């Protein structure tokens with residue numbers, strides 16, 4: 089008999105930044121730790137992570153972070169968490185490999201952290217609580233769902249999954265394991281909501297395969313594909329069809345190349361010898377436009393679009409798109425990138441390229457639809473249902489799906505980030521507790537193909553120094569809670585540093601206060617304002633141009 093609390097630090101009422109917490113008596117289990125991108129196109133500069141102050145304050149009780157799969161909205165915040173607390177991380181081989189890469193990108197040492205590779209045969213023991221896993225299908229290999237088995241039944245975390253039958257082992261659902269979990273009784277199911285409104289979405293990629301095949305068989309020229317780096321199974325499919333058509337393949341996109349390398353090294357992605365080419369920079373002799381070439385342009389969110397535009401404008405060092413090129417877009421826009429996607433089509437058409445646009449309705453969704461969810465309910469038979477992952481309308485939609493599947497209304501718990509669902513001896517009761525949550529904006533060196541920007545920044549850093557500005561605010565109540573706190577690194581000046589940082593703090597305070605007067609805060613323009621005005625001030629005071637990184641944390645109380 090135990091006391092269980094379930095809440096989200098991120099991932100409810102929003103798309104991304106997934107981070108869920110299950111507390112069983114004194115033990116804390118963290119499920120995923122993801123990032124989210126701001127809802128406007130920012131050309132890969134900023135990202136948002138959950139405010140996890142609660143976990144830092146209770147770090148002695150944390151048993152581990154359990155990762156469901158390697159997408160950024162589920163693992164992107166792990167490096168930030170590990171910077172602040174030493175805790176074990178559990179995930180499948182593929183997920184941990186991607187995480188290792190993220191840590192290295194952050195300049196962190198993999199060996200300093202406790203990363204554990206698990207699979208669905210593993211059962212982890214934490215006192216009288218066992219944690220088990222089952223494999224699910226998603227768009228990236230080795231995705232799992234997680235079950236925390238307590239005396240009162242299991243808490244099952246079922247984020248991104250679907251029940252489409254797959255031929256490839258590494259994408260296959262382990263149904264027998266789901267039954268095993270079910271046989272011990274399930275207290276609560278936290279299942280994803282994002283795909284619940286996908287009605288009539290197809291459950292295969294035949295249309296895509298057919299179209300790509302047709303393009304490859306009719307074209308005698310170079311073909312360029314745009315893809316999202318998270319869609320590893322689609323990238324594999326394009327590679328397979330390209331190889332069948334005697335093509336050589338080049339993959340462009342810094343981040344994707346890394347994921348592809350991990351996938352090749354772990355045997356998840358198969359490219360026959362000699363078929364993968366490394367492109368050299370364009371020069372007099374080398375134009376990278378051989379007729380047998382298939383170029384796969386990959387990245388997250390806006391990146392593939394941005395890269396295609398750059399290629400049309402002759403700004404890319406590897407590919408210049410011209411009127412001989414066939415471009416196949418396998419990048420149906422996600423919320424926030426619609427404008428960028430439409431603009432890219434314009435730029436491509438203007439350049440005279442032949443464009444095939446594979447739209448969302450031609451592609452299988454990698455998320456659970458209503459039928460997948462109903463099937464999971466019927467297999468697991470949970471006592472309570474907590475719809476997670478997605479905007480509130482998606483959570484609400486899942487509630488409707490569950491009711492239509494015969495699930496009792498009063499056993500479906502709709503929550504916001506920070507709300508706490510409490511179970512005592514297996515019975516639910518509403519809790520007045522609220523855990524403080526919020527968005528932490530970080531300068532996302534995690535994201536994007538921004539090599540040049542980063543290099544430029546590093547160069548500046550050596551010469552001019554770095555200024556970190558931290559402010560904690562309560563946007564809803566229009567208050568600064570702490571700061572501005574100014575930390576400088578390598579800023580060498582002749583005057584008193586303290587005097588300068590005081591002035592920077594005053595200037596920042598002024599700007600933040602002016603934004604707090606507004607009804608809605610535009611985070612990006614706030615950060616840009618701080619950056620620009622502080623830079624101006626520092627130039628005047630010190631004749632230096634340091635890099636300025638404002639971190640503004642909004643805490644909801």
Ligand SMILES: [Zn+2]
Nearest residue numbers: 157159226248
């Ligand atoms: Zn995912």
